Amino acid sequence: MPSLPPIRPEDEACAQKARDHGAFDAPVEDHQRALFDYLLRLGDDSLILGQRLSEWCGHAPSVEVDLSLANMALDLIGQATFFLGYAGEVEGEGRDGDALAFHRDVLDFRNCWLVEQPNGDFAQTMARQFLFSTWQKMLFDRLAGSRDEQIAAIAAKAVKEVAYHQELAAEWVIRLGDGTDESRRRLADGLGWMWRFVPELFDADRVDAEMAARGIGAETAAFREDYDRRVRAVLAEATIEPPADQRPILGGRRGHHSEHLGHMLCTMQFLPRTYPDALW
């Protein structure tokens, strides 16, 4: 278990000052820090899930599935490139998207727990994708109207692709759930694994609240009901009972992660850390 990062007093102070409409009166650097953090969350979700999906490359059950997983991975890494590149600009300390992706340690990552979960079998991967992409689609639909032009542009561009991810994952959930006894059992197990990480997607802290209040971010609570309805409708079609609610696991947005993330970063970051001057 890694030690937890301290909550710094300046973070607290920044979050206090930047509340609601008073946010506009907050010093520019406070605003930038909150925006930076928010962009890391968006970018890290995409980066980590993109990396996870790319682990399937060459291993998927059929060539079509291999292509679709690799394509989704590409889309997600594309999103991460934009969000993290912008985060680097906002931070203003000379770090670019690559520096943020490859030269941060596990405790500095701000992704949710859901995306870092291991692939497991194909059903578990699809359960994760379905739960995440359904959420991401609803989030990006709203971010496309962000007051931050850059976030709005990235979301408006990416949402078209995320709509595909959501559809594809839902189709697989239905096919696996309403398939053979084995596919059904595997999907139920996959959903059972992933279910406890869903509440974190809707758990807003001060950064989320500030971003929403300024019209930059989106209030996730606003689409919680839509999300639940959509998930239940797909599970009903898959003839699968939603898993019982479990104790939610939170903390990814503060840098608390499962042991899986560090192992994944070892693989992902090995090359640029070992050969910092390497170029494509």
Next chain:
Amino acid sequence: MVRTGTAVVQDESFRSSRAKSRGAGTDSEQRPSTQSILSDAAGGVEGLGTNEDGVWQVLHSVPDPEIPVLSIVDLGIVRSVSTDRVTITPTYTGCPATQVIERDIRDALDAAGYRQVRIETVLAPPWTTDWITPEGRARLHAYGIAPPLAAGQRTPACPQCGSVETREISRFGSTPCKALWRCLACAEPFDLFKCH
């Protein structure tokens, strides 16, 4: 707008080599506009290096790295051109060709003497397949890729035999922009450029 001969020559060689490998080269694939494009180009070269038309000419000569039969202008990713700036927009968020395209444009501009022209990337408004030019759609079809479905069109026409009795095999194809389809009439698989 003036086009260079280079782009056309490239298209032709790609198209014919592919047609040969499929054994499907026919006169019906010939684009009627080829001659007029070539003659336009002959008159346009003099302006090279002096104005926006010259920059457009260079851009017309830059092929898409994944689908070299299309120029980046055909693809609709060039948003604006001025004497000191070219603005482009990526197709798909994760398209690995995006960086290659930017480098290819840089090389082509430099080679034509446009070193002062900067390249800028914008995301908004997001690219859509509606921006693929009619010429681009025709070239895709001739190359063996069904162009994006037009409004009201339910299935793509098979680029080999023209039948509309076609079926999707996989929504994701060999590149992010393509889906894999199969013709039920001639049984050949083909790529469909997805609506986006």
